[in-house]
Amino acid sequence: MKEFHKINLLYDFYGSLLTERQQNFIELYYGEDLSLGEIAEQFDVTRQAVHDTLKRAEQILENYEEKLGLVGKFSQEYRSIEEALNFLQRYQAGQEPDGLDKSIEILQSILRNRQEF
């Protein structure tokens, strides 16, 4: 399940750099949870061919992330935005008097990091 999430994230960022066939297989296998056999049947190829195409596609996605690191960077940022939102909601509910200040600091830090990026 962990691997599924990772590949889906990489695919969201870099998927359009894959061939159409690679995209099809990734979407069916990771997105719609079809088996290798089911995809093989649908495309009239061997199970091994589906496996190899998927492995190759995953490798390409991972190579792009290794070079660009955008998934890692923006996943970290996603967690910061969640944290800022959480502070605001706790502040609004009277549970965190510092929540407003903390949230402002987090958002300022996100914008600063982007400028340095």
Place this chain on the structure above:
Amino acid sequence: MKEFHKINLLYDFYGSLLTERQQNFIELYYGEDLSLGEIAEQFDVTRQAVHDTLKRAEQILENYEEKLGLVGKFSQEYRSIEEALNFLQRYQAGQEPDGLDKSIEILQSILRNRQEF
């Protein structure tokens, strides 16, 4: 100046996909504002060669953006984070009673969009 900003943004995202020479030239021309002639002298090539390498590198960066659209997506998000921060600061200063609610809405919308991305 507008073009400089755009190329620098594209380079921040996709620069590591360029060759080392392309990266060097982009950094010197767009980052450090050297002229074509100055770069040509430094690398002992013609001014035309520098020009062609830069044009080719820009084309590659723009092709990646055309496929992936990440600069556009995250630039828009940057403006939303700025907006949310602005609302919080105005709320804190007593200038915008709705600022807290508006900011929460913006942050929720950013996180929702990312999940759909």
